[in-house]
Amino acid sequence: MNKYTTSTAFLEALQEAGVSYVFSNFGSDHPAIIEALAEAKKKGKDFPKVITCPHEMVALSAAHGYALVTGKPQAVLVHVECGTQNLGAAIHNAWKGRIPVIIFAGTSPFTQEGELLGSRNEFIHWIQDVPDQRGIVRGYTKYDNEIRTGTNVKQMVHRAFQIAQSSPQGPVYLVGAREVMEEETVPVTINNELWKPVAPRALPPKDAKAIIEDLYRAKRPLVVTSYLGKNKRAVGELVKFCEKIAIPVLESVPSHMNFPADSSLHCGYQWNTDKQNKLLAEADFILVLDSDVPWIPLKNKPSKDAIIYYIDEDPLKEGMPLWYIPSKRFFAADAETALQQLNDILSHSTFDKGQIEKRRAWVETYHQQLQKKQLDAEKYQEEYITPEYLLACIREICDENTVVINELISNYQASYTHLNRNEPGSILGSGAGGLGWNGGASIGVKLADPSKTVINLTGDGSYMFSVPSTVQWISRRYNAPFLTVIFNNRGWKSPKLSTLGVHPEGIANETNEFFVDFTPHADLSKIAEASGGAYARKVEDPANVKNALQEALKAVRSGRSAVLDVYLPSIKEEGQMAKKKDFASL
Incomplete structure (x- = not known):
């Protein structure tokens, strides 16, 4: 003793x-x-x-x-x-x-x-x-x-x-x-x-000036980022930098809120896109800030004549055996520190105001076009619940005190596009690919700041990976309630998308058989009810989505976790719908 x-x-x-x-x-x-x-x-x-x-x-x-x-x-x-x-x-x-x-x-x-x-x-x-x-x-x-x-x-x-x-x-x-x-x-x-940890690294002063000199000559500059928002202060520096000379921002596979979605300079998100991004193709100057995968070269990459600068805390990606983004210069630097340096130089620089305003007008038009596409995709459908509509409904219940945990995977790009988060730290992803992160992460976020409303977005596959019985038991024992919304398509959609990406006209597509169907279907919300006393509800009718979200949020704010198991079109149904659409177009 x-x-x-x-x-x-x-x-x-x-x-x-x-x-x-x-x-x-x-x-x-x-x-x-x-x-x-x-x-x-x-x-x-x-x-x-x-x-x-x-x-x-x-x-x-x-x-x-x-x-x-x-x-x-x-x-x-x-x-x-x-x-x-x-x-x-x-x-x-x-x-x-x-x-x-x-x-x-x-x-x-x-x-x-x-x-x-x-x-x-x-x-x-x-x-x-x-x-x-x-x-x-x-x-x-x-x-x-x-x-x-x-x-x-x-x-x-x-x-x-x-x-x-x-x-x-x-x-x-x-x-x-x-x-x-x-x-x-x-x-x-x-x-x-x-x-103490090692102090943040900065750009060499001479090289910081060289970046601004190349930026001065650029007609169509672009910033690409993925996880700059990990440091909330860096977001403010990026906004200041881009607003000064009207530089559009593209978020590639974001894991944070890196740039306010409502800014007219925000020009969308990309994930495993199979189409060339217009901004990337036309950019003559690209500043990559904190991004592991700024683009996928197979189908979507910049012009070979674009000047690229790469600023990252780990610019060589030594932990990735195959990785290269040919760039004019690579810098191991802290994004906040580097942007402070660049902003200081910009404050003493003179740019062509006419060119800046012309570019600003062009970017604003592009941003408005993206917003229109977003709203069109969110329209209510009587027959089934679309991911876009569900995300729009979730956006309505989010306020400035909400933190969204995002592990949607096949709906990843849609989630960022339709949630429109504007506050640093208001949406968080794992930044990696080990599925099942969402449940435990939601507990950690709630423990870190009990004043926050935590909304966890997950597919049915990643929900099962998350060990939901353990998650919900911990949530109840340690008073860490949060709302989970399952985007349930009754299967693993991502392997299907991967197969179609390589074999778009293959036999799997022809027979609509991808071996990823979760039949018989589990009642996923009941797992949470049994193990953690959570409010549990299955939602299949589009007319019930908004009410279900409100009731679930009410339960969470009363101190009880909630799980909504929302049925989207299943993987099988999606395949059948696609074939009907193709047949109708003949």
Whole structure:
């Protein structure tokens, strides 16, 4: 009793680093941590709050969502290599989405005859002893290490946080055996001011001037971005930059609100578009800011004569074996800092006002055309619920205090187009491709800012990936209610779209058989009702959409999560509708 152990020091280090929550799935490797937490609770000592997570995917997704809102990394504790492997898609998301988080896993004890406290006493300790546990996630972390003694555990933890929070941010992974975590040690005092992340990088002043010089000569400049809005302050700098000389903005596979949708300079979104974007084709100057995939060269790319500058916190994309966007210059720089530099130069520069106003008028016309197409697509249909109409109805219930969690995938481009978000931080995506992120992320966002109304948009496939029983149980236990809207087409639409992208006239299209149909159909909202006491409702009639959204939102604001299972045309029905349309046009 009352021992100061490696585990005590480890938890103290998390507290010192500003961690609010430990998203945990404890196992046989954590007795010392559980004991230290229990002792702290008994004594009234402040440690991060434990959030019990019955699935690791949800745990890391929640830490991911929390970091998106606050910028502060949280801790995720998992069970040896089994729990580590269960992180799966979630650690892919944290790595590709550049999310700071510290993950800790125990390892099997390294003694078996009682030589040290914590020695092996369960059969599983032999089964879970693997040659390279850290290697499981090494390709998805910025840093991994093993805690070997309690004497320097705090320094290791603070170094891990420093690495996780330095640009480009990302997850870090620590392990420790039971014997080490049980070891008695002495307290160490840490000065947090000495462990700050690396300061943001700027453009070389000479090169910043060169960018503006090329911009001065451009007739059709364009900005392309994807995740600049991760830093809310960068959005204001981008608006200032573009408004000054009327530069249109194109968002490519956005994972944040990067530029206000209602600005006349906002010129739409692109995802897996199979048509050439007019702005990209006509641009003679393109500034790419924080984007992994600014365009897909196979079908949609800039002119070969366009001058391209690439500014990104990770401009070489070293974690992507095949990646190249030929550009005049690449800069490893913080978007906010770089835009401040460019804005400062612009404030002392003289441009042709006539040319700027002519371009502004052209861009405004383009923006208005996009808005008209958007409104036309949102029209109410009596026969079935369209994604565009559903999104327009969701837009109506969103206010300035709403955060949208977006994992719609096949309706991804439509979601950004029809939600029209204008506030930084008002819509969030994973920035990656590990499906099932939405549920845990919604919990993390709600915990990060309980004042926000959280609306989670997901397809039926990604909803099932999210481990909804775990998500809804956590939501109820920790008072983190949110609204989930399932865009249910009774199957995986994305593999169908991928197949049609390669074999548009293939046999799968001819027979309307893509092997992605979810038959028999599950009653998805009832999962949430059974496991989390959520308000659950299936919506099949277009006439009921608005009322259902209002009732569900009312439930959430009363403290109860809600799930609307909204039936869109199924994958099978879509294929049949397309064939009828083709036949009618003959």
